Amino acid sequence: MSLSSLTPEGQQLLEIRAHSSSDLWFPARNFTCLSLNGTAIDQAECNFGPTYFDITKASTAGDLAPLNVTNNFNISYGDGEYATGTGYIGSVGFAGITVANTEFSVVEQAYWEGDTVTDGLIGFANPLLTSIFSGSDPTVDNSTNAREYLPWFYQANADGLVSPCE
Amino acid sequence: MLVFALLTGVIATGSLAAPASRGASRQPALVTAPNTIPITAVVPRSQRKKDQLNRHIAMIRAGVDDRWAGDGAAYEFFGPGSGVEYAVNVTVAGQNVSVIFDTGRSAAS
Numbered sequence: 001m002s003l004s005s006l007t008p009e010g011q012q013l014l015e016i017r018a019h020s021s022s023d024l025w026f027p028a029r030n031f032t033c034l035s036l037n038g039t040a041i042d043q044a045e046c047n048f049g050p051t052y053f054d055i056t057k058a059s060t061a062g063d064l065a066p067l068n069v070t071n072n073f074n075i076s077y078g079d080g081e082y083a084t085g086t087g088y089i090g091s092v093g094f095a096g097i098t099v100a101n102t103e104f105s106v107v108e109q110a111y112w113e114g115d116t117v118t119d120g121l122i123g124f125a126n127p128l129l130t131s132i133f134s135g136s137d138p139t140v141d142n143s144t145n146a147r148e149y150l151p152w153f154y155q156a157n158a159d160g161l162v163s164p165c166e
Numbered sequence: 167m168l169v170f171a172l173l174t175g176v177i178a179t180g181s182l183a184a185p186a187s188r189g190a191s192r193q194p195a196l197v198t199a200p201n202t203i204p205i206t207a208v209v210p211r212s213q214r215k216k217d218q219l220n221r222h223i224a225m226i227r228a229g230v231d232d233r234w235a236g237d238g239a240a241y242e243f244f245g246p247g248s249g250v251e252y253a254v255n256v257t258v259a260g261q262n263v264s265v266i267f268d269t270g271r272s273a274a275s
Contacts, residue, residue, distance in 0.1 A: 020268055021268050024256065024258075024265070026258070026263050026265060036218075049264050051262065051263065051264065053258065053261055053263055054261060057261070058258075058259040058260065058261065061259075063259035063260050064258075078219070079215055079218045079219035080218045080219075080221070081215075081218070090258065090259040091257075091258070091259060091260070092256055092257065092258050092259075093256065093257035093258075094254070094256045095201040095202065095203040096201050096202075097201060098257070104258060113212050113214045113218060114212070115209040115210070115211070115266075116209075117207050117209045117253055117264060118207075118251065118264050119264050119265060120263060120266070121265050121266040121268055122254070122256060122265045122267060122268060123268035124268065125268075162201075
């Protein structure tokens with residue numbers, strides 16, 4: 001992340017040049033909402049939207065599967081928000097394109113300053129910025145146990161559904 | 167080349183056409199996008215999120231904290247006033263989920 005100051009039309013603005021993100025994630029219905037210091041608080045405090053992902057329903061229907069390795073999802077954002085959870089594989093449709101088997105993460109804990117509308121986030125950056133790690137303990141995650149995967153767009157390209165980035 | 171364009175509430179994916187000749191307009195012409203993504207909501211960033219972001223900016227400026235540097239994103243388009251999030255729908259394992267479209271850019275005035 002870097003900062004730069006701009007003055008369009010006389011208004012001074014501070015632009016944050018972020019690295020974007022690469023993951024698709026959303027909270028499970030029974031996720032734990034955390035305060036900034038990690039204390040569990042009322043789920044409503046995270047202000048996610050009204051539609052939580054029903055992982056039990058999806059699992060029962062066979063619409064998703066756990067990854068075949070022990071893993072944890074662990075992401076932090078530029079404004080201090082963070083989320084942890086578990087990676088899965090299943091179908092994801094977006095923009096009229098359905099990728100049959102792509103990775104995403106279901107969040108089990110989050111510090112999140114939500115907008116009461118959205119239930120997660122999708123990023124379109126490259127595989128280097130994916131946030132699924134080997135092992136089950138997010139407190140020990142670092143670059144050595146980072147586990148890259150193909151984000152939705154890259155998987156769509158690998159499957160021949162979209163043209164590659166150039 | 168992948169293009170995400172925000173035009174009248176629609177994000178489009180498609181290709182950029184090269185300029186017709188050297189010396190022509192430097193603005194590449196947009197071709198018709200094969201896929202479009204309706205933006206389902208434009209949501210103001212919460213005041214608590216603005217406050218948190220400003221605190222973090224202050225920490226970065228002071229060199230106190232760079233824990234989140236290079237990891238993750240800010241997800242609002244740059245612009246006067248700034249501070250909105252764009253919601254799009256994805257279908258995951260048969261369920262519809264409304265998510266923030268991470269643009270990788272943010273601004274604080």
